[in-house]
Amino acid sequence: MIQIQNLSKTFNLTKAQKKELKTNASSVNAVNNISFDCQPGRIFSLLGPNGAGKTTTLRMIATILKPSAGDIQVSGHSVIQAPELVRSKIGFLTGSTKLYDRLSPGEIVDYFGQLHNMDKALIETRKDALFTKLGIHEFSKKRIGQMSTGMKQKVSIARSMIHDPQVVIFDEPTSGLDVITAASIIDLIRECKEANRTVIFSSHIMSEVDLLCDDLAIINKGELVYKSSMDNFRKESAGTSLTEAFINIVSKHNPVAA
Numbered sequence: 001m002i003q004i005q006n007l008s009k010t011f012n013l014t015k016a017q018k019k020e021l022k023t024n025a026s027s028v029n030a031v032n033n034i035s036f037d038c039q040p041g042r043i044f045s046l047l048g049p050n051g052a053g054k055t056t057t058l059r060m061i062a063t064i065l066k067p068s069a070g071d072i073q074v075s076g077h078s079v080i081q082a083p084e085l086v087r088s089k090i091g092f093l094t095g096s097t098k099l100y101d102r103l104s105p106g107e108i109v110d111y112f113g114q115l116h117n118m119d120k121a122l123i124e125t126r127k128d129a130l131f132t133k134l135g136i137h138e139f140s141k142k143r144i145g146q147m148s149t150g151m152k153q154k155v156s157i158a159r160s161m162i163h164d165p166q167v168v169i170f171d172e173p174t175s176g177l178d179v180i181t182a183a184s185i186i187d188l189i190r191e192c193k194e195a196n197r198t199v200i201f202s203s204h205i206m207s208e209v210d211l212l213c214d215d216l217a218i219i220n221k222g223e224l225v226y227k228s229s230m231d232n233f234r235k236e237s238a239g240t241s242l243t244e245a246f247i248n249i250v251s252k253h254n255p256v257a258a
Helices: 015-021 054-061 083-089 105-115 120-134 149-161 179-194 206-212 230-236 242-252
Strands: 002-012 027-038 043-047 069-074 090-094 167-171 198-202 215-220 223-229
Touching (some): 027 198, 027 215, 054 167, 054 198, 069 083, 090 149, 105 120, 105 149, 120 179, 179 198, 206 230
Parallel strands (some): 043 198, 043 215, 090 167, 167 198
Antiparallel strands (some): 002 069, 215 223
């Protein structure tokens, strides 16, 4: 379970950033006092336009960034008080995560299994199951630097899931992927739900949201502007497409920067 409580993140601006943003402000609120819960066995989608604060929020959940205010509880552990325990419970997949070009899929997954203090036999069992599920065995001896984007994303999934995490975070998991690879990731997200994991994902593809989502929140300029179940969202947007409904909500809640 994920519980987000009055979460905020402020970044100080450099001179170059002030010039780029055309502002005299010394800082910017990337996330401003947001709260929501993600339940086990349900898929929660965090939506918003580019720059809304989605990735910043997900990185705070994953302990990559530290909140400026508020807190996040992941499986009962605070990201501020016990970040190492939170990391042991989380699998974090993002399209921007880099892999080591000189290593093979097996070497990378072994390494991350060891980081999680897993027994060697358990690593082998989990790795074989994940490689079979994702079709990695056929290119398991190749170096990462020789692989396609889709292959790398599959390896990233295996690396993120090797320790059998209770909570899984997907940040734009199918961005830039071919249809077949994207479909395998969609299947994996479904399987995480069926295994009663807590799943939170961010996507710009509304058809994926419609297909997978149980609950959703929409964030815009760091503010939480909508939060409900997917069933309610569908009912409220009856007569319009989900994309149009999303645009309407963002347009109605356009907070003015301080």
